[in-house]
Amino acid sequence: MGTSFNEQFDQHGAWRREFALRLKLLSEWLKDNDLLDSAVEERLRRLEGQMRSDKVMVAFVAEFSRGKSELINAIFFAGYKRRIMPASAGRTTMCPTELGYDADVPPCLRLLPIETRLHPQPLMEWRSAPENWTRIDLDVNDPAQLAQALEKVAEVRRVTQEQAKALGFWHEDLPEDNPPTGPDGLIEVPRWRHALINIAHPLLKQGLVILDTPGLNAIGAEPELTVNLIPQAHAVVFILAADTGVTKSDLTIWREHLIAENSQADARLVVLNKIDTMWDSLSTPMQVQAQIERQRATTAEILGLAREQVIPVSAQKGLVAKVNDDAALLQASQLPVLERALSENVMGQRRKILRSAVAGGITELRTEAGRALTMRRRDIGEQMVELKGLRGKNLSVIKHMRGRIEQEQGDFDASGAKIHAVRSVHLKLLHDVFELLGNNTLRTEMAELTQALRQPGIKLGVRKAYARTFERLRLGLAKAQSLSGEIQSMLTGTFRQLNAEYGFSLQAPREPDLARYERDLDMVERSHNQYLGMGNVLRLAQPEFADRLVRALATRLRVVYESALGEVELWNKSAAAQLDAQLRERRRNFSRRLEAIERIQQAASGLDERIDELDGQDRALTGLDTKLAELTSHLTEGPVPSSADNAASLRKTA
Ligand SMILES: Nc1nc2c(ncn2[C@@H]2O[C@H](COP(=O)(O)OP(=O)(O)OP(=O)(O)O)[C@@H](O)[C@H]2O)c(=O)[nH]1
Ligand SMILES: [Mg+2]
Incomplete structure (x- = not known):
C-alpha cells in the first residue's frame, strides 16, 4: 500500500469511481427488471452524484x-x-x-x-x-x-489609509493589526x-x-x-x-x-x-x-x-x-511522516462519512425495490389460488369469476378519489414544512440579525443577538421536525388503512432526521462566536462589516437548509412513488387476471398452462430478489477492498 498522500488519494478516487460504476450497474439492472420507480431513481441519482462530486x-x-x-x-x-x-x-x-x-x-x-x-x-x-x-x-x-x-x-497595490479602511485592512480600533504605512503614507494591500x-x-x-x-x-x-x-x-x-x-x-x-x-x-x-x-x-x-x-x-x-x-x-x-x-x-x-498522517486522517474520515451516507441510502433503496417484488409475488400467489380453485369447474363458474374480477376492478377505480384526498392532506402539511425550511424564513432571520448587529454599542450584546437568532432557527427546525412527525404518523395510518382495504404493502419511508441540521446550526453558531470572540467584534463598528458577516452566515445557512429540504423532498417523493407503483401494479394485476380468465374460457386446457406459467414467474421473482440482495450488499458491506479485489468482484457482479 502506498504511503504518500498522493497514492492514498489515488486509491480513494479509484474506490469512488468503482462505487459509482456499481451504482450504475444496479440502476441498469433495476431498470431492466422494471423495478426503477421515480423514488428509487432519485435516490440512485443522489447517491451517484454524492460519490462523483465528493x-x-x-x-x-x-x-x-x-x-x-x-x-x-x-x-x-x-x-x-x-x-x-x-x-x-x-x-x-x-x-x-x-x-x-x-x-x-x-x-x-x-x-x-x-x-x-x-x-x-x-x-x-x-x-x-x-x-x-x-x-x-x-x-x-x-x-x-x-x-x-x-x-x-x-x-499588491498601494492605497491611501482611507481606501485601506474601506477595503477592510485598516481599523482605528485595532492599531497593532494594521499593515505598516510606507514613507509616502500609502499602505500596501493585496x-x-x-x-x-x-x-x-x-x-x-x-x-x-x-x-x-x-x-x-x-x-x-x-x-x-x-x-x-x-x-x-x-x-x-x-x-x-x-x-x-x-x-x-x-x-x-x-x-x-x-x-x-x-x-x-x-x-x-x-x-x-x-x-x-x-x-x-x-x-x-x-x-x-x-x-x-x-x-x-x-x-x-x-x-x-x-x-x-x-x-x-x-x-x-x-x-x-x-x-x-x-x-x-x-x-x-520527514515529509513522508506528515503525508502519512494527512492521508490517514483525511481519507479515512472521508471514507467513513461517505460509507455511512451511502449505506443508509442503499438500505432504503433495497427496501423500496424489494417491496415491488413482494407485491408481484403476492399477486401471483393470489392468482394461483384463484386459478387452482377453477380446476374442474364448468364454464358458468368461470364466467362468474370474471364478473367478480370486473366488479373488484370497478370498486378499485372508484376508490381513486379517496387516495386523492389522502394525497392532498399530505401535500398541505408538507407545504408547511417547506415554508419553515424555505428561503423566506432565512431571509427574515438574517434581516433581523443585521438590524441587531447594527445597533450602536452592540459589542457586548453580540453573543446574545446571535443566540436569539439561532434559538429561533432551532425552534423552526424543531417545528419542522414535529410537523414531519405528524405527516409520518398520518402516512403510516393511511398506508395501513390502504393496505387493509386493498391488500397493498405500503410502508411509510423513513422520516427525515432534522436533528442533524440542528447540529450543523450549532457548529455555524460556534464558528461565528469564536470569530467575534477573537477581537473581531470591534470591526462591527463598521456597518458594512456587519452586513458582510451576516451575508456570509446566510450563504452557509442556505446550504444547511437546502440539504434539509432535499431530505424532506426525497421522503415525500418516495411515499408518493410507492403509492403510484402499487396502484399501477394493481391495475396491471386486474388486466392480467382478466386475460387469464379469457384464455381459459376459450380453451379449457389453458388453465394448467397458466398455472405453470405463474409458477415460472414466481421462481423468476425469487431469483430477482436474491440478485437484488447481492447487488445491494456489494454496496454496503465489507471493508474497502484493495483495487485488485474490487476489479475481480466487479467482474463477478457484472
Ligand atoms: N529553511 C527552510 N526554509 C523554508 C522551509 N519551508 C519554507 N521555507 C522558506 O520560508 C519562506 C516562506 O515560505 P512560504 O512557503 O512562502 O511561506 P507561507 O507560509 O506560504 O507565507 P505567506 O505566503 O507569506 O503567508 C520561503 O523563503 C521558503 O523557501 C523549510 O522547511 N526550511
Ligand atoms: Mg504562501
Missing part, C-alpha cells in the same frame, strides 16, 4: 512565512520538478488561493479584484459571477508558465481578494481541493474565510516554523482557526516546519534530533497538545529531495 478540502493555515506554500509544493506538486506556488521570504501569498479542478472550465487562474470588498456580496456569490474575475489561461504542460502565472497571487486555480492535476481531478491562505492580517480581513471556508475544510494543517518558535501571532491564528470546538481533533495537523534550520554540521545527528524533539515538546506544550501531535518536517528539503530524487534527504525531511 470533494476533500485541505486548508493550510498559518502566519506568513511559515512555509504553507512551500509545503503545498512539496506534498502535491513536486511532480512538476520545480516550485509552483510562489514561496519566498516575507509575505508572499497575499490572497486566499484555492486549487481544484472543474472539468467545465479550461485550465486557468481566476482572480477576484480586491475592490469587490466594497460591495456587500459574499464570496460565494462572486463565485457564480465569472465576468468579475480576471482570467489567465494556464498551460499545465509548461511548469515554468504555470509558476509564473501563479506569481499573481503575490501581487491586489486580489481570492484566487481560484483550475488545473487537471491528478489529485485535484479526483476531488482534492487545497486552500492556501495568507498570514494573519489578510486572513482576518475576510470573515467568510474564517466562518465558512476553513471550518468546512476536512483537514486543517497549521504550521509553525522551528526558527521562530511559537509567536504571539501564531497563537492568535491557532486560537482563531484551529481550536474551534467543532473542529474534530483528528482533522487538524500541527506541523513544525523548517527543521533543517536546526541541522548543524558541528553537532552529531543525535544531538540535532534531540534538539528537534525539545522544540517539538515545547511547541506541543504551548498549544496544549501531546508531543506526538506535532509533526516536525522540512518542507523545503522535502521539495528539493523529491525534485532531485534524493531518498536520503527525503527521509531526513
Whole structure:
C-alpha cells in the first residue's frame, strides 16, 4: 500500500469511481427488471452524484512565512520538478488561493479584484459571477508558465489609509493589526481578494481541493474565510516554523482557526516546519534530533497538545529531495511522516462519512425495490389460488369469476378519489414544512440579525443577538421536525388503512432526521462566536462589516437548509412513488387476471398452462430478489477492498 498522500488519494478516487460504476450497474439492472420507480431513481441519482462530486478540502493555515506554500509544493506538486506556488521570504501569498479542478472550465487562474470588498456580496456569490474575475489561461504542460502565472497571487497595490479602511485592512480600533504605512503614507494591500486555480492535476481531478491562505492580517480581513471556508475544510494543517518558535501571532491564528470546538481533533495537523534550520554540521545527528524533539515538546506544550501531535518536517528539503530524487534527504525531511498522517486522517474520515451516507441510502433503496417484488409475488400467489380453485369447474363458474374480477376492478377505480384526498392532506402539511425550511424564513432571520448587529454599542450584546437568532432557527427546525412527525404518523395510518382495504404493502419511508441540521446550526453558531470572540467584534463598528458577516452566515445557512429540504423532498417523493407503483401494479394485476380468465374460457386446457406459467414467474421473482440482495450488499458491506479485489468482484457482479 502506498504511503504518500498522493497514492492514498489515488486509491480513494479509484474506490469512488468503482462505487459509482456499481451504482450504475444496479440502476441498469433495476431498470431492466422494471423495478426503477421515480423514488428509487432519485435516490440512485443522489447517491451517484454524492460519490462523483465528493470533494476533500485541505486548508493550510498559518502566519506568513511559515512555509504553507512551500509545503503545498512539496506534498502535491513536486511532480512538476520545480516550485509552483510562489514561496519566498516575507509575505508572499497575499490572497486566499484555492486549487481544484472543474472539468467545465479550461485550465486557468481566476482572480477576484480586491475592490469587490466594497460591495456587500459574499464570496460565494462572486463565485457564480465569472465576468468579475480576471482570467489567465494556464498551460499545465509548461511548469515554468504555470509558476509564473501563479506569481499573481503575490501581487499588491498601494492605497491611501482611507481606501485601506474601506477595503477592510485598516481599523482605528485595532492599531497593532494594521499593515505598516510606507514613507509616502500609502499602505500596501493585496491586489486580489481570492484566487481560484483550475488545473487537471491528478489529485485535484479526483476531488482534492487545497486552500492556501495568507498570514494573519489578510486572513482576518475576510470573515467568510474564517466562518465558512476553513471550518468546512476536512483537514486543517497549521504550521509553525522551528526558527521562530511559537509567536504571539501564531497563537492568535491557532486560537482563531484551529481550536474551534467543532473542529474534530483528528482533522487538524500541527506541523513544525523548517527543521533543517536546526541541522548543524558541528553537532552529531543525535544531538540535532534531540534538539528537534525539545522544540517539538515545547511547541506541543504551548498549544496544549501531546508531543506526538506535532509533526516536525522540512518542507523545503522535502521539495528539493523529491525534485532531485534524493531518498536520503527525503527521509531526513520527514515529509513522508506528515503525508502519512494527512492521508490517514483525511481519507479515512472521508471514507467513513461517505460509507455511512451511502449505506443508509442503499438500505432504503433495497427496501423500496424489494417491496415491488413482494407485491408481484403476492399477486401471483393470489392468482394461483384463484386459478387452482377453477380446476374442474364448468364454464358458468368461470364466467362468474370474471364478473367478480370486473366488479373488484370497478370498486378499485372508484376508490381513486379517496387516495386523492389522502394525497392532498399530505401535500398541505408538507407545504408547511417547506415554508419553515424555505428561503423566506432565512431571509427574515438574517434581516433581523443585521438590524441587531447594527445597533450602536452592540459589542457586548453580540453573543446574545446571535443566540436569539439561532434559538429561533432551532425552534423552526424543531417545528419542522414535529410537523414531519405528524405527516409520518398520518402516512403510516393511511398506508395501513390502504393496505387493509386493498391488500397493498405500503410502508411509510423513513422520516427525515432534522436533528442533524440542528447540529450543523450549532457548529455555524460556534464558528461565528469564536470569530467575534477573537477581537473581531470591534470591526462591527463598521456597518458594512456587519452586513458582510451576516451575508456570509446566510450563504452557509442556505446550504444547511437546502440539504434539509432535499431530505424532506426525497421522503415525500418516495411515499408518493410507492403509492403510484402499487396502484399501477394493481391495475396491471386486474388486466392480467382478466386475460387469464379469457384464455381459459376459450380453451379449457389453458388453465394448467397458466398455472405453470405463474409458477415460472414466481421462481423468476425469487431469483430477482436474491440478485437484488447481492447487488445491494456489494454496496454496503465489507471493508474497502484493495483495487485488485474490487476489479475481480466487479467482474463477478457484472
Ligand atoms: N529553511 C527552510 N526554509 C523554508 C522551509 N519551508 C519554507 N521555507 C522558506 O520560508 C519562506 C516562506 O515560505 P512560504 O512557503 O512562502 O511561506 P507561507 O507560509 O506560504 O507565507 P505567506 O505566503 O507569506 O503567508 C520561503 O523563503 C521558503 O523557501 C523549510 O522547511 N526550511
Ligand atoms: Mg504562501
